[in-house]
Amino acid sequence: MQAFLDTFDIFLLEAIVNGILLGGVLALLALGLNLIFGVIDVTWICYAELVMIGMYGMYYMVQVFGLPYWVAAPFAILLVAALGAALHYIVIAPLLTAPPINQLLATGGVLFILQSFATVAFGIDFRNLGIRLPVLAIGEMHFSYSRLLAFAAALIGMLAIYFFMKRTYTGTAIRAVAQDRQIMSLMGVDTKRIYLITSALGGALAGLAACLLVLQYDVHPFVGLSFGPITFLICVLGGLGNFVGGFIAAFVFAQIISLGGLYSDLEWGYVLAFAFFIVMMFIRPAGLFARRS
Amino acid sequence: MNSRYIAWAVGLAALVALPFVYREPYHLHILVLILIWSFAYTAWSIMGRFGLVSLGHGGFMGVGAYVTALLWNHLDVSPWIGIPISMAAAGVLALVVAYPCFRFRITGHYFVLVTLALSGIVLQVITATRDYTGGSLGYTPDRARSGSGLMALQFDDKTTWYLIALFVWVVGLLIWRWVDRSMSRYAMEAISEDEDAAAAAGVNVTAEKLKITLISALMTALAGALYCQYQMFISPDTVSGIAVSLQMVFAVIVGGLYVSLGPTVGAVITIMLAEVLRIGFGTKAVGWDNLVYGVLLVIFIIFLPKGILGSVLDRLKTQPKPSGTK
Numbered sequence: 001m002q003a004f005l006d007t008f009d010i011f012l013l014e015a016i017v018n019g020i021l022l023g024g025v026l027a028l029l030a031l032g033l034n035l036i037f038g039v040i041d042v043t044w045i046c047y048a049e050l051v052m053i054g055m056y057g058m059y060y061m062v063q064v065f066g067l068p069y070w071v072a073a074p075f076a077i078l079l080v081a082a083l084g085a086a087l088h089y090i091v092i093a094p095l096l097t098a099p100p101i102n103q104l105l106a107t108g109g110v111l112f113i114l115q116s117f118a119t120v121a122f123g124i125d126f127r128n129l130g131i132r133l134p135v136l137a138i139g140e141m142h143f144s145y146s147r148l149l150a151f152a153a154a155l156i157g158m159l160a161i162y163f164f165m166k167r168t169y170t171g172t173a174i175r176a177v178a179q180d181r182q183i184m185s186l187m188g189v190d191t192k193r194i195y196l197i198t199s200a201l202g203g204a205l206a207g208l209a210a211c212l213l214v215l216q217y218d219v220h221p222f223v224g225l226s227f228g229p230i231t232f233l234i235c236v237l238g239g240l241g242n243f244v245g246g247f248i249a250a251f252v253f254a255q256i257i258s259l260g261g262l263y264s265d266l267e268w269g270y271v272l273a274f275a276f277f278i279v280m281m282f283i284r285p286a287g288l289f290a291r292r293s
Numbered sequence: 294m295n296s297r298y299i300a301w302a303v304g305l306a307a308l309v310a311l312p313f314v315y316r317e318p319y320h321l322h323i324l325v326l327i328l329i330w331s332f333a334y335t336a337w338s339i340m341g342r343f344g345l346v347s348l349g350h351g352g353f354m355g356v357g358a359y360v361t362a363l364l365w366n367h368l369d370v371s372p373w374i375g376i377p378i379s380m381a382a383a384g385v386l387a388l389v390v391a392y393p394c395f396r397f398r399i400t401g402h403y404f405v406l407v408t409l410a411l412s413g414i415v416l417q418v419i420t421a422t423r424d425y426t427g428g429s430l431g432y433t434p435d436r437a438r439s440g441s442g443l444m445a446l447q448f449d450d451k452t453t454w455y456l457i458a459l460f461v462w463v464v465g466l467l468i469w470r471w472v473d474r475s476m477s478r479y480a481m482e483a484i485s486e487d488e489d490a491a492a493a494a495g496v497n498v499t500a501e502k503l504k505i506t507l508i509s510a511l512m513t514a515l516a517g518a519l520y521c522q523y524q525m526f527i528s529p530d531t532v533s534g535i536a537v538s539l540q541m542v543f544a545v546i547v548g549g550l551y552v553s554l555g556p557t558v559g560a561v562i563t564i565m566l567a568e569v570l571r572i573g574f575g576t577k578a579v580g581w582d583n584l585v586y587g588v589l590l591v592i593f594i595i596f597l598p599k600g601i602l603g604s605v606l607d608r609l610k611t612q613p614k615p616s617g618t619k
Contacts, residue, residue, distance in 0.1 A: 037402075043402055043405075043406075091591055091595070094595050095594065095595060098594075098598070099344075100401055100402060101344065101346045101401070101405070102594050102598060104346070104402065104405060105346070105542055105543075105546060105590070105594055106590070106591050106594040106595065108539050108542065108543070108590070109543070109586075109587045109588070109589075109590030109591040109594065110587065110591060111539070111587070112539070112543070112583050112584070112586050112587030112590065113583075113584060113587030113588055113591070114587075115580075115583065115587075116580040116581065116582075116583035116584035116586075116587060117580070117584055118580075119580030119583070120580040120581055120584060221580070225535065225536075229409060229410070229413045229535060232406050232409060233406065233409075233410055233413075236402075236403060236406045236407075240402060240403075267417045267418075267420050267421030268417075268421050270413070270417045271414055271417045271418055271421060274410045274411075274413050274414040274417065275414060277407075277410050278390060278407060278410055278411070278414075281393070281394075281397075281399060281403070281407050282393035282394075282397060
């Protein structure tokens with residue numbers, strides 16, 4: 001047992017820290033999806049595909065047009081925010097009164113559209129920014145700066161959203177709509193406008209995630225499939241629309257993937273995470289932190 | 294009513310006779326694919342029409358295809374035994390996931406996302422066990438020695454496959470009709486309206502849902518196994534995973550969820566569309582077919598939620614009929 005610990009604890013510690021770093025970005029993704037669900041009551045199945053488009057936006061601005069990363073990032077965030085607003089305006093708004101399943105499937109159609117649009121427009125090659133950030137070495141552990149940066153930026157992004165929701169009039173209106181959408185329109189809140197703003201915010205979060213993920217991963221049309229499903233599971237595990245739950249669930253999932261990947265292939269990390277999700281669904285069907293009604 | 298049976302009989306006879314008069318291999322190939330996928334889509338619609346939207350059917354299909362092929366390659370088990378085993382495996386999987394779902398009242402978004410996790414798991418397990426399944430590169434069942442094609446359920450002849458697929462497709466439609474005429478249908482419709490009210494009216498909610506899920510999963514696994522035997526090549530992307538699940542949902546919605554031939558119409562439209570685009574654009578078509586798919590899906594859900602066939606039938610019914618035809 002001691003020998004086992006000696007050989008593995010340094011890797012274990014590294015895996016745990018990397019898991020926390022991964023959790024930051026996952027929490028950011030989950031926050032965007034939760035925001036949309038909590039306020040508009042719609043699940044964007046295509047959320048990860050918005051991120052993919054944002055990653056391509058970054059690639060083109062940095063690699064093709066030669067913009068510096070820091071200049072390109074705000075544009076990418078704006079681009080995906082506009083895309084989020086457009087998605088709401090074109091697809092979700094006509095379906096607001098339709099059964100929830102239809103809304104879900106319509107965004108599934110958008111998933112097809114975005115994926116194949118990327119295939120047609122950008123080809124199926126793997127592309128990357130060509131930016132290599134240095135690796136931070138502490139003792140025998142190695143952490144890439146891109147992950148640290150992603151973690152920090154994700155935290156800042158989440159804090160910004162938190163203060164926006166708490167301190168501004170629009171943010172308060174969004175929270176109020178999330179609590180009761182019928183009453184708020186009677187109180188003189190333009191719910192249509194709130195929905196659009198929320199969608200743009202959700203898109204902006206996806207854009208921020210895109211800027212961070214593109215530093216770590218190559219972008220290709222199907223990159224969304226590698227973290228999209230996980231994001232939904234995180235949101236469901238935390239309770240759809242429950243921001244704090246989603247935040248914690250993101251770190252739980254990231255640890256499972258990271259530790260599972262340590263002892264075996266990364267796929268088994270994902271299998272473990274999926275299996276954990278199904279088991280948890282049966283124990284806490286309404287999410288980890290559901291208030292018992 | 295009698296004229297309907299006659300129409301069905303004539304249509305069936307024409308379909309059975311078709312490969313004996315028309316032998317163009319490419320067109321037969323397309324027809325076989327349409328029939329197999331129609332069967333899979335019908336299987337999905339048996340559940341989907343009652344609001345049980347599952348994105349886990351890609352998983353059932355993958356289990357059906359891979360278990361059959363793995364048993365044949367590694368243990369020399371004939372598909373005649375392997376297919377029932379794979380169906381049973383998919384059935385067990387369906388029960389293991391569905392029972393707690395229904396018992397704990399996981400419905401709507403949550404049910405969709407739990408089943409999504411299921412197809413995610415199946416896809417990842419197939420990819421992770423690449424030493425046995427070939428991973429994402431795909432998997433080919435071993436060719437049978439000549440003369441034992443029947444035992445291995447491998448036929449080079451397209452006509453044989455066409456007849457097998459036709460038979461299975463008809464069985465699928467009969468099951469659909471049987472469910473449509475059974476008490477389960479009324480029970481399930483009551484459940485999809487209001488579970489509490491249905492339970493209060495004496496419907497065993499969990500049992501009824503499980504029954505429908507099991508039927509649907511078994512059929513989907515059979516479709517996966519047949520697809521594997523026919524194509525002699527499977528890969529995680531073509532028979533399992535979220536993309537396949539969404540493809541099923543899409544085809545059924547386009548064709549029509551609430552009519553027996555809806556999934557078939559959906560399969561005809563989607564497969565023809567993919568083929569036409571593939572031939573029309575040549576190798577440039579990568580992605581175009583899915584782009585058109587996606588746009589159509591969104592348009593259909595917004596404007597024609599009952600699907601093509603459903604809307605056409607509705608239109609016919611509401612038109613005043615000239616006297617004497619009924």
